[in-house]
Amino acid sequence: MFNDKILNCRDCGRDFEFSASEQEFYAEKGFTNEPGRCPECRAAKKAQTRNQGGGGYGRQEREMFPAVCATCGIETTVPFQPSGDKPVYCRECFQPRSRNNY
Ligand SMILES: [Zn+2]
Ligand SMILES: [Zn+2]
Known part of the structure; x- marks a missing residue:
């Protein structure tokens, strides 16, 4: 079973929740790493790479x-x-x- 965790974002330094359901989702996908960024920074990063495609x-x-x-x-x-x-x-x-x- 998974428990909610508090992680620290490596981009903005804020604490964010890595919830049990997210951990389950990660485990299902086979990801072994915990997310290094908060959801906001992840979304910002995604938007950035998408825009670079021109x-x-x-x-x-x-x-x-x-x-x-x-x-x-x-x-x-x-x-x-x-x-x-x-x-x-x-x-x-x-x-x-x-x-x-x-
Ligand atoms: Zn962040
Ligand atoms: Zn035109």
Whole structure:
């Protein structure tokens, strides 16, 4: 059985609760390490790494090609060579949902 534990966040230094149900969850996943960060810092860290992707194209910077968005007409860059027979979209038009999913 698990008991609630108080751990210390290595990022902000605050104490946080590692609850019995979380410990159970960790054990189920096969994690042997206790979390080193409080839930706030973990969430912040996650959000940070997600934003670094630059729109979901992956971590590595790819060569970008200039293009004009077929929807709004602004100049943009796309990670592939526009062929001319397919419309290209700027980031905003290409992923209209990502702004609402926040
Ligand atoms: Zn923290
Ligand atoms: Zn656009």
